[in-house]
Structures are given as structure tokens and as C-alpha cells.
Amino acid sequence: MPETKVKKTEDFNEWYNEIVELADLCDKRYPIKGMNIWRPYGWTLMSHIDQLIKHEMNNTNHQEVYFPLLIPESSFKKEEEHIEGFGSEVYWITHAGLNKLDERWLLRPTSETAMYPTFSLWIRSHADLPLKTFQIVNTFRYETKQTRAFIRVREIHFFEAHTCHVDFKDAEKQINEDKEIAKRLFDKLCLPFIFGKRPDWDKFAGADYTISIDVLMPSLRTLQLGSIHQYRDNFSKPYNIKYETEDGKHAYCHQTTYGMSERIMGALIGIHGDNKGLVIPPEIAPTQIIIIPIIFKGKEKQIIETCGLLYEKLKNEGFRVKIDKRDITPGNKFYDWELKGVPIRIEIGPKDTEKKEFTIVRRDTSEKRSVSQNSSILIIKQIFNSIKEELSKNAEKILKENLHRVNTIDDAKNLKGIIELPWCGVQECALEIENILDGNTLGEPIDNIECKYTCPVCNQLGKTWMRYAKTY
Amino acid sequence: MPETKVKKTEDFNEWYNEIVELADLCDKRYPIKGMNIWRPYGWTLMSHIDQLIKHEMNNTNHQEVYFPLLIPESSFKKEEEHIEGFGSEVYWITHAGLNKLDERWLLRPTSETAMYPTFSLWIRSHADLPLKTFQIVNTFRYETKQTRAFIRVREIHFFEAHTCHVDFKDAEKQINEDKEIAKRLFDKLCLPFIFGKRPDWDKFAGADYTISIDVLMPSLRTLQLGSIHQYRDNFSKPYNIKYETEDGKHAYCHQTTYGMSERIMGALIGIHGDNKGLVIPPEIAPTQIIIIPIIFKGKEKQIIETCGLLYEKLKNEGFRVKIDKRDITPGNKFYDWELKGVPIRIEIGPKDTEKKEFTIVRRDTSEKRSVSQNSSILIIKQIFNSIKEELSKNAEKILKENLHRVNTIDDAKNLKGIIELPWCGVQECALEIENILDGNTLGEPIDNIECKYTCPVCNQLGKTWMRYAKTY
Numbered sequence: 001m002p003e004t005k006v007k008k009t010e011d012f013n014e015w016y017n018e019i020v021e022l023a024d025l026c027d028k029r030y031p032i033k034g035m036n037i038w039r040p041y042g043w044t045l046m047s048h049i050d051q052l053i054k055h056e057m058n059n060t061n062h063q064e065v066y067f068p069l070l071i072p073e074s075s076f077k078k079e080e081e082h083i084e085g086f087g088s089e090v091y092w093i094t095h096a097g098l099n100k101l102d103e104r105w106l107l108r109p110t111s112e113t114a115m116y117p118t119f120s121l122w123i124r125s126h127a128d129l130p131l132k133t134f135q136i137v138n139t140f141r142y143e144t145k146q147t148r149a150f151i152r153v154r155e156i157h158f159f160e161a162h163t164c165h166v167d168f169k170d171a172e173k174q175i176n177e178d179k180e181i182a183k184r185l186f187d188k189l190c191l192p193f194i195f196g197k198r199p200d201w202d203k204f205a206g207a208d209y210t211i212s213i214d215v216l217m218p219s220l221r222t223l224q225l226g227s228i229h230q231y232r233d234n235f236s237k238p239y240n241i242k243y244e245t246e247d248g249k250h251a252y253c254h255q256t257t258y259g260m261s262e263r264i265m266g267a268l269i270g271i272h273g274d275n276k277g278l279v280i281p282p283e284i285a286p287t288q289i290i291i292i293p294i295i296f297k298g299k300e301k302q303i304i305e306t307c308g309l310l311y312e313k314l315k316n317e318g319f320r321v322k323i324d325k326r327d328i329t330p331g332n333k334f335y336d337w338e339l340k341g342v343p344i345r346i347e348i349g350p351k352d353t354e355k356k357e358f359t360i361v362r363r364d365t366s367e368k369r370s371v372s373q374n375s376s377i378l379i380i381k382q383i384f385n386s387i388k389e390e391l392s393k394n395a396e397k398i399l400k401e402n403l404h405r406v407n408t409i410d411d412a413k414n415l416k417g418i419i420e421l422p423w424c425g426v427q428e429c430a431l432e433i434e435n436i437l438d439g440n441t442l443g444e445p446i447d448n449i450e451c452k453y454t455c456p457v458c459n460q461l462g463k464t465w466m467r468y469a470k471t472y
Numbered sequence: 473m474p475e476t477k478v479k480k481t482e483d484f485n486e487w488y489n490e491i492v493e494l495a496d497l498c499d500k501r502y503p504i505k506g507m508n509i510w511r512p513y514g515w516t517l518m519s520h521i522d523q524l525i526k527h528e529m530n531n532t533n534h535q536e537v538y539f540p541l542l543i544p545e546s547s548f549k550k551e552e553e554h555i556e557g558f559g560s561e562v563y564w565i566t567h568a569g570l571n572k573l574d575e576r577w578l579l580r581p582t583s584e585t586a587m588y589p590t591f592s593l594w595i596r597s598h599a600d601l602p603l604k605t606f607q608i609v610n611t612f613r614y615e616t617k618q619t620r621a622f623i624r625v626r627e628i629h630f631f632e633a634h635t636c637h638v639d640f641k642d643a644e645k646q647i648n649e650d651k652e653i654a655k656r657l658f659d660k661l662c663l664p665f666i667f668g669k670r671p672d673w674d675k676f677a678g679a680d681y682t683i684s685i686d687v688l689m690p691s692l693r694t695l696q697l698g699s700i701h702q703y704r705d706n707f708s709k710p711y712n713i714k715y716e717t718e719d720g721k722h723a724y725c726h727q728t729t730y731g732m733s734e735r736i737m738g739a740l741i742g743i744h745g746d747n748k749g750l751v752i753p754p755e756i757a758p759t760q761i762i763i764i765p766i767i768f769k770g771k772e773k774q775i776i777e778t779c780g781l782l783y784e785k786l787k788n789e790g791f792r793v794k795i796d797k798r799d800i801t802p803g804n805k806f807y808d809w810e811l812k813g814v815p816i817r818i819e820i821g822p823k824d825t826e827k828k829e830f831t832i833v834r835r836d837t838s839e840k841r842s843v844s845q846n847s848s849i850l851i852i853k854q855i856f857n858s859i860k861e862e863l864s865k866n867a868e869k870i871l872k873e874n875l876h877r878v879n880t881i882d883d884a885k886n887l888k889g890i891i892e893l894p895w896c897g898v899q900e901c902a903l904e905i906e907n908i909l910d911g912n913t914l915g916e917p918i919d920n921i922e923c924k925y926t927c928p929v930c931n932q933l934g935k936t937w938m939r940y941a942k943t944y
Binding site for chain 2 (some may be wrong): 074087095270
């Protein structure tokens with residue numbers, strides 16, 4: 001059976017670049033570099049991820065909004081740190097039709113500066129708080145580094161939640177909720193991740209602190225999928241987001257944001273895929289079950305009929321199921337659907353029809369079994385659960401095996417993956433370690449693990465652990 | 473009970489401008505004119521409309537894609553007629569970060585020029601046809617006329633289907649399918665409409681012909697909600713969208729598009745609303761049923777409990793239902809939910825609780841009735857059907873009463889609404905009538921009704937009827 005030209009196990013990055021197009025997720029031939037076309041299969045997959053996010057948002061009383069794409073330069077410039085962080089990465093609209101605009105407008109790189117002038121109008125009293133909103137939109141960044149589908153692009157499919165609170169404590173509660181949301185979401189996607197508190201010099205422009213959500217890709221580089229930011233009143237002051245307290249005073253709101261991007265797609269592709277192509281967790285698979293008739297002469301009608309009956313049965317149970325009736329060999333069909341990562345393949349041939357059975361093949365393990373037609377629903381559900389567990393287990397194993405806690409640079413030097421070293425809290429020491437390891441700081445573990453060892457650069461007692469990794 | 477400040481029946485346009493904000497659909501205070509903020513209630517309503525459109529697209533085997541927002545000037549200019557139609561209405565990106573771009577990029581005003589270079593790569597053989605795709609995205613037009621929420625905006629929530637076919641005949645079949653889709657969709661929205669074949673000088677840039685979908689607003693101006701375009705091979709030639717035929721030759725595809733916008737929201741608001749606010753068809757209502765406890769001292773617990781039980785029952789049946797437990801008077805609650813157009817209000821007070829009944833109030837007719845708790849589900853479904861029928865009937869009545877077929881300009885002069893006059897087929901004659909009636913040509917009826925009368929301008933025998941109306 002043919003496999004992808006490049007094997008995941010031999011050259012992950014090349015395999016990745018190839019599979020995103022082979023599996024019909026995207027088309028990279030759009031004439032603007034880093035702006036890719038979402039093909040139907042890729043778009044459906046992303047939509048299913050979006051649905052999971054929306055489900056979490058609904059259950060936590062966030063409300064969906066849509067703020068305009070274009071931001072006037074004057075709104076953007078109100079928050080000094082923010083413009084410093086983004087100024088060199090935004091696209092500018094200068095003309096409309098044949099006219100030059102009086103003021104330049106930029107495409108949202110993220111929506112703080114689009115939303116917050118309006119939040120200051122929406123919020124009047126403590127009764128308006130907390131304000132919990134989100135939107136799923138595209139954002140735009142002028143990437144100068146090499147682009148990579150879903151991982152580093154210039155038009156980014158993006159989720160952003162923005163909340164306003166009476167005080168720091170209530171904003172912290174939101175951040176805890178965000179962390180729980182991340183745990184539930186990434187559990188469904190079978191993607192183990194780590195939270196890390198970013199060092200001050202690497203936090204989001206304008207944030208008080210930033211917690212990043214990182215996964216480990218098979219190349220043993222980390223990929224940041226999202227982040228959660230505590231803003232305190234850093235934005236509410238320049239944007240004048242105030243409320244009247246219960247005792248009639250005025251106070252600035254405390255704010256948080258939670259962002260995630262299409263990089264989730266990148267992680268799914270990279271972490272679960274194999275040499276045959278994608279492997280998609282059942283919950284979000286555009287097609288969960290593919291039925292393939294194994295036609296033998298003289299039995300065509302009977303086989304197609306059995307496939308049709310099973311299709312109806314599965315569809316009525318709510319499964320996303322298809323029959324592949326194309327006039328090509330079963331082998332070619334297997335190849336196509338394995339490439340696309342469909343979790344379960346069902347083969348129905350003459351023997352199966354006679355025995356009132358069919359053959360189920362799992363995409364992740366290639367395990368094959370005969371199943372009686374009567375018990376199909378139950379067994380499919382069991383297999384879906386088992387696929388989910390298996391994908392999670394495999395990914396967890398890789399993350400665990402490549403997360404190293406060591407005390408000295410010598411111990412760290414030959415390790416790959418994520419390395420935790422004692423850290424004194426001084427920027428220069430962390431930057432020196434970045435240099436030596438040729439990696440980036442990921443951040444501190446957020447669970448405040450005690451560190452009894454000394455910083456390997458300055459030999460002061462470590463205040464905490466700091467993680468380093470090569471990153472995308 | 474308070475009503476909106478301006479009455480729909482007294483000043484429709486002012487009422488409309490007021491209600492879109494009062495009912496929390498949008499916020500017009502965004503600092504760029506014509507780019508409004510979608511508030512949660514408005515966004516949910518639009519999402520429900522989008523879901524109906526996606527449902528139609530799925531059932532007709534259209535596949536959802538997403539093409540980039542930005543279009544290089546060179547792609548845009550390939551189709552001469554197209555650029556003439558849109559050149560003065562687009563936004564130009566000239567800079568990224570601190571750099572001037574080598575080539576200017578524009579924000580999509582519509583996606584032909586973004587998609588078709590790629591269609592020419594996707595389509596190789598007749599087996600790839602028909603190609604049926606759609607996307608729901610925002611488009612951008614530099615409107616210089618006065619803007620109006622949902623009706624004339626500069627960032628437009630937009631649905632666009634693009635299809636490619638082996639020949640003109642197959643493309644015509646698509647247009648018939650599109651017309652059926654429109655009928656099913658607008659039936660669900662209770663919006664009667666007319667199809668009109670646009671005159672040549674007013675068709676879409678690049679189209680062979682254009683069919684518009686127009687509704688009549690209460691101001692007796694028409695509002696175009698969408699259009700269906702036959703492109704023949706007008707785009708496939710400049711964009712080189714060719715395929716190999718069954719007998720090994722090469723031919724250009726024939727193409728169609730079908731577009732609709734957030735104007736559907738405008739029509740829903742305008743046509744169904746009344747002096748109390750919005751009236752939303754049950755199928756798309758963000759909240760379909762609002763339960764209002766009518767609290768009497770000493771009975772609080774019992775009433776709240778009854779409300780809770782009913783809420784659970786209705787929720788389990790799949791209704792979108794809420795309880796309003798706010799600490800304000802029932803009258804204020806009625807006002808709020810009437811403003812928002814919630815189809816059914818259920819009041820539960822002490823008497824209702826004792827009698828195992830509750831009171832149902834219809835939003836559209838204000839009709840009130842007591843209903844036994846046991847028969848609630850069935851009766852609610854009946855009322856939903858009845859609301860749908862009533863909304864459709866009322867809107868049809870207004871359309872019918874204001875669609876006039878007359879033979880002379882004198883007969884037309886004092887009429888309001890849509891006027892059909894005989895037309896000889898010559899542009900100058902139609903333009904003169906536009907001038908005299910101070911209206912616009914809407915187009916010919918698409919059902920080829922015979923016209924035995926003479927053109928009121930040139931006195932030649934009319935080839936067809938032409939419709940005129942004041943338009944938004």
C-alpha cells in the first residue's frame with residue numbers, strides 16, 4: 001500500500017508540509033505567501049474544533065460577539081505597550097477606492113484595541129460585571145519568518161475571549177476557569193499540553209502576566225497553541241473602562257483574555273498523524289466511519305444493499321458516515337481514507353454479508369476484527385473510546401519522555417525536548433541558557449514547584465524552574 | 473407599557489435605526505462609520521440564519537471552503553469588467569509593518585478573483601465537475617452613501633456560493649437549484665420576495681445575467697437581499713478554468729454564483745417588527761420562549777419551582793428557553809422580551825400554579841391563553857406554526873397590495889411600492905421611466921409573462937414588463 005512520499009518517522013517537517021495538502025486540508029498555492037486556502041476537508045475539521053470551543057464558551061456563560069476587522073490607528077495607539085508589541089506586524093489600509101484615507105486603518109492583529117473603547121460604553125455599574133465575551137475571527141500578522149500551514153501563517157483563524165471583572169481576584173477566578181476549559185478541550189482533542197508562566201520579557205504586550213499553552217511536536221520542538229492573559233487594569237486605564245461600585249465609587253475593571261488559534265490543527269496533524277497520513281480523534285473527525293464495499297462479481301447487489309442498510313443505521317445513530325462507491329480498487333480507497341485519518345473503516349464483502357458480519361479496521365492501530373451486524377453500534381462506540389485513549393496515551397508518553405528536569409547545563413546539553421533548569425529569576429541568566437541550549441524560554445511551571453538547586457549561570461539559589469525548548 | 477420612542481407605523485426609517493440598537497442587535501458607536509459591532513443577541517440571530525443557509529448548502533452537496541481575505545491587485549485585474557464594477561469601492565493595503573508592499577492588496581469585495589485562479593488548478597477533467605463550493609465571510613465595500621445597520625454597511629457579513637459546470641445547460645440547472653434554495657430559505661424566514669432579472673446595464677460586473685432577490689420593506693422601498701448570477705464562461709476564460717471533456721478535448725467551464733448578505737437581518741427586523749420591537753420567527757429566534765414568574769408574597773418558592781420544572785421540560789424538548797428571574801417588575805420584563813421579539817412568553821403566577829396551568833402570550837398577536845401544563849409541548853408547537861403562518865401571511869399581503877401592474881405612466885405616478893410597466897427592451901426608455909417615477913429598475917419578472925401593451929415612452933410594443941421601485 002502506498003504511503004506518503006516522506007515518512008513522518010524520517011523527516012517530520014517535510015512530512016507535515018506534504019500531508020497538509022495531500023489530505024486536502026489546505027492549498028498553499030494562493031498568490032500571497034502565508035495565506036492559504038482552506039479546502040472543505042480542512043475547514044470542516046476546523047469547524048468541529050470551533051464547535052467544541054463554542055460549547056465550552058456557552059457552558060461558562062461567555063457571549064459571542066463580532067467586532068469589526070479594521071481598527072483606526074488612533075484607537076490602536078492608546079495603549080503604548082500594545083503598539084510596541086504589534087506595530088511592526090500589522091497591515092495598513094491607506095486608500096479606499098481612489099481616495100487616500102484621512103486616518104490609516106489596520107487589520108486586527110488581535111482585538112483589544114477594537115473592543116475596549118466599546119467596553120467602556122457597555123460597562124456602567126458592578127451589575128454589568130463580569131462581562132464575558134468571545135469571538136472567532138481571522139487575525140492578521142505580517143510574518144517575516146518562514147511560513148508553515150496552520151503553524152505560522154499571515155491570516156490566522158483565531159479564537160479570543162475577553163472578560164472584564166470588578167477586581168484582580170475575580171479576574172484570577174476567570175483565569176482558573178480558562179485553565180479548566182483548556183483541560184477539557186485538549187482532553188477531547190487527545191492533546192496533552194503544559195501550562196507555563198511566561199517570563200516578564202516575553203509576555204503579551206500589555207499583560208500583567210501570560211500563561212502559555214504548549215504542546216510538544218514529534219520534532220521535539222514545542223508549539224504554542226494558545227495563551228491566557230491577566231491584564232489587571234493595564235488596558236482599562238487607557239481605554240477608560242470604569243464601573244460604579246456598590247457603594248457608589250468608581251473603579252477600573254480588571255481584564256483577562258484567552259486566545260487560541262488554528263495551530264490546534266497543526267498540533268492534531270503533527271502529534272496524531274503517522275506514515276500513512278492523518279489520524280483524527282473521533283469526536284472531531286469530518287467523517288468518522290467510511291464504509292467500503294468489497295465487490296465480488298455476482299454479489300454486487302447484495303453487498304451494496306448491506307452497505308446501504310448499515311449506512312442508514314449508523315447515520316440514524318448520529319455518526320458521520322460515508323460509503324465509498326467510487327470505481328477504483330478497495331486498496332486505493334483504503335489509501336485515501338487512511339490519508340484523511342478517518343477513525344474507523346468498515347469493509348463489507350460477500351463473506352461478511354453471508355455471516356451477517358462486517359470487518360472493522362481501526363485507523364490508529366490498523367487492528368482488524370469481525371463484528372456481528374447486531375452489535376455494531378456498541379462496538380463502534382467502544383472503539384471510538386479506545387482510539388481516544390490510545391491517542392492520548394501515545395502523546396502523553398512522548399511528552400513525558402521528553403520533559404527533563406536537570407540541575408546543570410552539562411546535564412541539559414545533550415537532551416532534546418523540554419528542559420527544566422533551576423532559575424534565579426534574573427533575565428540575563430535565562431537568556432544565557434537560551435543561547436547555550438539554542439532554545440527559547442517557555443516559562444515557569446504554574447504549580448509553584450519548589451526549587452532547591454542553584455541557577456546554573458549565577459549560582460544563586462533558584463527561585464523556580466524555567467523551561468527551555470526549541471520552538472515553532 | 474412603554475413602546476419604542478418612534479413608532480414603526482409613524483416613521484419606519486427612524487424606528488428601524490432605533491430598534492437595531494434598542495434590541496441589542498448591534499452597536500453603531502464603533503469609530504469607523506458603517507462598521508458596526510455585532511452584539512451577542514444580533515450575532516446569535518445571524519448565526520441561526522447562517523445555519524439555515526449551511527443546511528441548504530449541505531443538502532445540495534455544496535462544500536464549504538475559506539479563501540483568503542486579501543487579493544493581490546494583479547489577480548483582481550484579470551477580469552476587466554469586474555474591476556470596472558468594483559475598482560472604486562475597494563480598500564487597499566499598501567503597507568505591512570514599516571514596509572511598503574511591492575504590490576497592493578485589496579480586501580475582498582466578493583471572492584471571484586480570489587477563488588478562480590485556484591479553481592483553474594482544482595479542475596482538470598469533467599469528473600471534477602460540477603464543483604460546488606460556498607463560504608460565509610465578511611466582504612468590504614467603500615460605501616459613500618449614507619450607511620444603515622445591516623442594510624448598507626462597509627463590512628458585510630456575506631454568503632457566497634461559487635459553482636463550475638461542464639456547460640451552460642448544467643449551469644442553468646444550478647440556477648434553478650439556487651432558486652429553489654431561496655424559496656425554501658425565505659419561507660422559513662417568513663419573508664416573501666420577488667425574483668427579477670436585472671436589466672443588462674444593471675447586472676453584476678462580469679455576469680451574463682443576474683437574478684435579484686428583492687423584498688418590500690414597510691417604507692415601500694425594496695431591499696435586495698441577494699442575487700444569483702449566470703457567468704457563462706466570462707470568468708473562466710480570463711482565469712483559464714478549463715477541463716478535459718469525455719472525448720479528450722478541452723473546454724472552458726460555465727460558472728454561477730449565488731450571494732446573500734446580512735441584509736436578511738434588515739428584512740427580518742423591518743418586515744416583521746412592530747411598535748413594540750422585533751418579532752422573530754420561531755425557527756431562528758435566539759430565545760424562543762421566555763418564562764416569567766409572577767411572584768406573589770408567600771408563594772415565591774412554589775412559583776419559582778414550577779417555572780424551573782417547565783424550563784427543564786421545554787429545554788429537554790429542544791426549545792431555546794430562558795427564565796427571567798431579575799429583580800424588576802413583570803411589566804418591565806414583558807417590555808424587554810417584546811422588544812427582542814421572543815415568540816412566546818409564558819407567565820406563571822400563583823393561580824396558574826394551583827390550577828396546574830400557565831399563561832401563554834404570543835408576541836405577534838399579543839393573544840393570551842391559559843394552557844394546562846400537560847398539553848404544553850403540543851400547544852407551543854402549534855403556536856410556533858401559527859406564528860410562522862401569520863408572519864408570512866401579513867408580509868405577503870403587504871407585498872401583494874403594493875405590487876402594481878399598470879400600462880401608463882399616468883397610472884403609475886401616484887402609486888407606491890413596486891410598479892410594473894410594459895417595456896420595449898430599450899435602455900433609454902427604462903431610464904426615462906426611472907427619472908419620471910424617481911425610482912430604480914428592479915428587473916423583469918423571470919416567468920416570462922407576456923406583455924401585450926406598448927412601452928409608455930416610445931410606444932413600441934412591450935417585449936416584457938419592467939419593475940420600478942424606490943430602493944434601499
